[in-house]
Amino acid sequence: MRSFPADQEIVRDGDDPDHCCLLIEGFMHCYKQLETGKRQIVSFHIPGDLPDLQTMQLNVMDHALGTLTPCVVAFIPHRALHLLVGEFPNLAVAFWRDSLINAAIFREWVVNVGCRPGPQRLAHLFCELFYRLETVGLAHKDGCEMPLTQAVLGDATGLSSVHVNRMMQDLRGRGLIATKAKFLQILDREKLQDFAGFDPTYLHMKEVLSP
Numbered sequence: 001m002r003s004f005p006a007d008q009e010i011v012r013d014g015d016d017p018d019h020c021c022l023l024i025e026g027f028m029h030c031y032k033q034l035e036t037g038k039r040q041i042v043s044f045h046i047p048g049d050l051p052d053l054q055t056m057q058l059n060v061m062d063h064a065l066g067t068l069t070p071c072v073v074a075f076i077p078h079r080a081l082h083l084l085v086g087e088f089p090n091l092a093v094a095f096w097r098d099s100l101i102n103a104a105i106f107r108e109w110v111v112n113v114g115c116r117p118g119p120q121r122l123a124h125l126f127c128e129l130f131y132r133l134e135t136v137g138l139a140h141k142d143g144c145e146m147p148l149t150q151a152v153l154g155d156a157t158g159l160s161s162v163h164v165n166r167m168m169q170d171l172r173g174r175g176l177i178a179t180k181a182k183f184l185q186i187l188d189r190e191k192l193q194d195f196a197g198f199d200p201t202y203l204h205m206k207e208v209l210s211p
Contacts, residue, residue, distance in 0.1 A: 004071045011052055011065040019075045020056060023049045026071030027147060031155065032063050041156040043105065044068075044129065044148075048136050053095060053102075056081055069147045097204075104202045113158045116197070118167045121157040123196035126177065126184060128203070135205050146184035 001024070004010065011017055013033065021028075028045040030052075042063060045051040052065055056078050085092040105128075112124050129146070133139040148156075150164040159167065171177045176192045178185040186192055 001072060001074050004067050004073060006067055006069050006071075008071075009064055009066040010073065011055075011061055013061055013064045015061045016059055017052065017055050017061065018079075019077045020050055020081060021052050021065065022074040022076060023047050023051065024072040024074055027068040028065060028071060028073075029068050029152070029156075030063050030065050039155045040158075041152065042109065043102070044156070046129075046132055046136065047138065050095075050098065053098060056095075068152060101204050104204060108202045109156075118157075118159055118163055119170045120196050121159065122153065122164065122167045123171060123176065123192055124198050125153070125157060126186070127193050127196050127198035127200075130184070130186060130189075131200050131203060131205070135203075142187075143183055143185040145182060146179065147182040 004026075010021060010028070023045055025047055028049070028051055029041050030043045030045070031039050031041045033039050043051070052061070055061065085095065108128075112121050116124060126146075130139055130144050133144045138144065150161045150168070153159070154161050154164045157164070168177075168179070171192075172179075174191075174195070175187055176195060178187060192198075
């Protein structure tokens, strides 16, 4: 278990880690950094996530993993995980399911950045984060923690900070959200989901019982 400050790179692109990270507290993100310095965030991670589970099978990281806020992270050696999977096959099923859900989220993010207009991109991202936080008991009835800067939101949605600011004003003007002190308040959840075209099916949050 280790504590990290915000904006700390945990695993670098090209690393060959011998452990997986389990996020205990805080927010993390996976991203690709171009030689020009431009960054594309490809996923956000919340407490309970194993954001680099693929390193159990893939030797080299093809992206970076870092903190967005102060975080507490547990490091679990690959060897220990392989032993656990061998002893408890249902754990292997759970890991496989987790990887498939992450792939589904990646597909939705491609659609979000490639097809939706700016306001809908942000609205869809907010719906996803709220739904995921709510599922693990980290969201209130009318909102959730949202410690993401406009620059971070822009890197996740393919928008500039200026455009993010305009899109946020648009969502506020429609009476869909309000923001205060790193907290996202959802004023009308149903309307926000309709506006974003958000269908949580791709998150596959419903419990699946083993046969």
